Amino acid sequence: MSDHKVTIIDGKAVAQTIRSKIAAEVCRLSETYIKVPGLAVMIVGQRKDSQSYVNMKRKACAEVGIKSIDLDLLENVSESELISKVHELNVNPDVHGILGQLPLPKHINEEKILTEISLGKDVDGFHPLNIGKLAMKGRDPCLFRPCCPETCYYILTRHGITIKGKNVVVVGRSNIVVLPVSLLLLKEDATVTMVHSRTKEPESIVRNADIIIAVVGQAAMIKGSWIKPGAVVIDVRTNAVDDPGKKSGYRLVGDVDFQEACKTAGCITPIPGGVGPMTVAMLLKNTLDGAKRVIEG
Template sequence: MLKEGYCFVLPGKKPASIMFTNCSSFPTSCLIHLNSCHGAFLPRRCVPQLSLRTTTSSRGRTLSIRSSSDHAAMVIDEFSVACNIMREIRTEISRMNKSIGAVPGLAVILIGGSPEVYKILGGLAGVNTTVVRLAKDVSEEKVLKYVSRFNDDPRFHGILVELPLPPHMDEHNIFNAVNVEKDVGGFHSLNIGRLAMRGREPLFVPRSPQVCMELLHRSNIEIKGKRAVVIGRSHTFDIPAALLLQREDATVTIINSRTKNPEEITRQADIIISGFRQPNMVRGSWIKPGAVVINVWTSLVVDRNDPSGFRDVRDICYEEVSKVASAVASVECHRGVFPIVVLLSNTLTAAKRKHNFM
């Protein structure tokens, strides 16, 4: 268990650390900085001239961030939302362990990447987390053997084969090899298929769209009856995100690289979710005044002024968008903390379902 003020450094090209001011209670005043080469991080340039403001809603006390510029959108504090979810996970795991002596177990298969953040966050949540790290030239057969082993092991309630996979592997073969009841990443064809069917509930949904929906729900942003635009082209992002929004009675349009007049379409939307990975594509002129904008991924671009030689740039041009939108969230759904928190939450759900624990 990490103590107050505990800080540690992960190896990397430059110092990287993760710090919780008080891990015993998981307050919203948490700070995470991890080198993007090693997994999760919060961009250091999140917002210019930030000031903190505490608000109260029907969902409880939340922490919002507002820019000190004159007409600026509220920035949805995705990290405080993630911390709240972590508190809920810890409470439920403690209750389950005391009641039936069971603890959720998660197996993560990484091909490249760093296992530290999974182990750290899994440990803090109380989830027994095992991470297998494989070389990028590993055979598909070997990955499938690990999947089969974890499928058969009752200690593990959730299995994730992390993306991206090397080009020599068939994503569908690997995703569908995972037991659908342990598919906490939400990639299995049955889960995607159930998501598309009215009256059929998926056991899990892909994490990036799930993160976006959590942010909307926990920020009390109305979805029903709203126009929504999802920008992207990925079978694990844009279609699941659109289906989740449609399930809550939004009218949804998906924009991709072949869409004509994307600016005109986007300007009609009340909710915009962008995961296109094109730096600064969504400008302020694309935004309807008062719209809610969620940026899902960032792109790494060359920057000679940065000590690392690179910097992360959002799909949305933040300086412009924040002057028009009512609320903005920027989530790193590939290397971020929030998607791992959602993964841990899904693992808890799988364990409760397995043990018939309510």
Template sequence: MAKILSGTQISKEVLSDLQQEVTEIKETHPDFRPKLVIVQVGGREDSNVYIRAKCKAAAEVGVETEHIRFPRTVAENELLRGVELLNADPRVHGIIVQLPLDCDNPIDAGKVTNAVSPLKDVDGIHTENAGRLAHGELENFFIPCTPRGCLELILRTGMDLCGKHAVMIGRSKIVGAPMSALLLSCNATVTVCHSKTERIDEICRQADLLVVACGCAHLVKKEWVRPGAVVIDCGINAIKDPSHPKGQRLVGDVDYANVKEVASWITPVPGGVGPMTVSMLIKNTVISAKRELLGTLRNNLQF
């Protein structure tokens, strides 16, 4: 029976360590005030839930947050102008654009996220940051929050990724592609599977590590998993459940109840990767603020 990788618990530990670090820095540098700005268009309730979670986690650490909400009627150029103003604000260390955009007018979401300065792109989705990761550069840029959180979970199992066969199901720009690049940088041998992959079950059975982010409820079955494999489930899907007060419940892309019988470690849904994504966002914001502080100290020393 698999051991449970609780993202909820590990996230609390990460935030606690960050809170201590921020407190210690403020003792010698009282003006150290990490700040995260969340840009939202419209008011989708699911987005509001995520935003509240981010603000709550930031407050626990001592990171200031500002939630800027644009109306659904905002024009693309107006939204881009708002992002540029945040880029130019030295008090802001991290900027995220809450997706999906809830707008009436046509807006290119990729254009908006790429308008965020790579130096403040704590989501790690700017083309420049994505390119650095693809090239194996792991210094002085931001790793996307979900892959970074997944890696933290994997390392907590004690697994040495060097030489291990990792199978990534999913190739999205947010999770699949950066996760596979991150695993490669850790010297794992990586196979990427997707909706067009043939004999995907056979490939999965070869994996020492299986990371799943395909958006398909309970896709990965017990028979797909090699005994003793580590399984990281990034999926979150709502399925009908008459026994639940809301008539539905959240499940992952892995058949958790059965796969946990053969895996060595497995993440639950909810309570697995999700909380780690939030804590990594706050961690990236603190890193950004530390870089800005270090740059200021270096400039002062030059004088």
């Protein structure tokens, strides 16, 4: 096994390429129409992880010239107040994308809020109608495909990995990533299996996969022995594990045991620096596409 070579996908470099193209397009819109895309980023409460994601998204907007419209709301905001904020953004002509950072506080019905976001501004692709269109064969494509699933698809196509006829195992059960990525790859003629906490013998199912997409939120759950030689591994979820050697007291790892996986996988996304930066780039791309539909008609 010592001569095994694994391809480690540099998400930061790929994201930078996508962002350069977006920046050039934003510049063109600005020069031609004196208008730039606007993204409203809405956060409720003080969750540390949510705040860091939101800051990353706002910073990314600034870097490509997209106008970030910031809404920082208190944890105890009422559902009706939040809905009226969404309605204001829906009719604001400077806003081409609306992003509600999830999870929302317990007293707010997430689906209700997501349903209120205008379809043409649903850059996260979470609106039930967008997900529904993704699920239905032969229907009009949804306006926006969810960013993280779209990133997984982009990684596969960009690296020339055939999806058709392949065994794809998605580990996890989230609505935000697992369901849409499964639907997306099913559309591309993959055979998709979802493995979750109630699955019997998950190891044997994962070992049969040509492509593994891990979205569990459990540090290093997927061991090297679970991975078929040459399989493609896309590690999505970031987990913080204690590390007294680090200044912060923790380090970030994925759901896949990276060191072990590198011994058998054909290619793999690392954490950090894999899917994360590319997902933010996809969000910017969706915002740009939404703006172009409005500005260019």
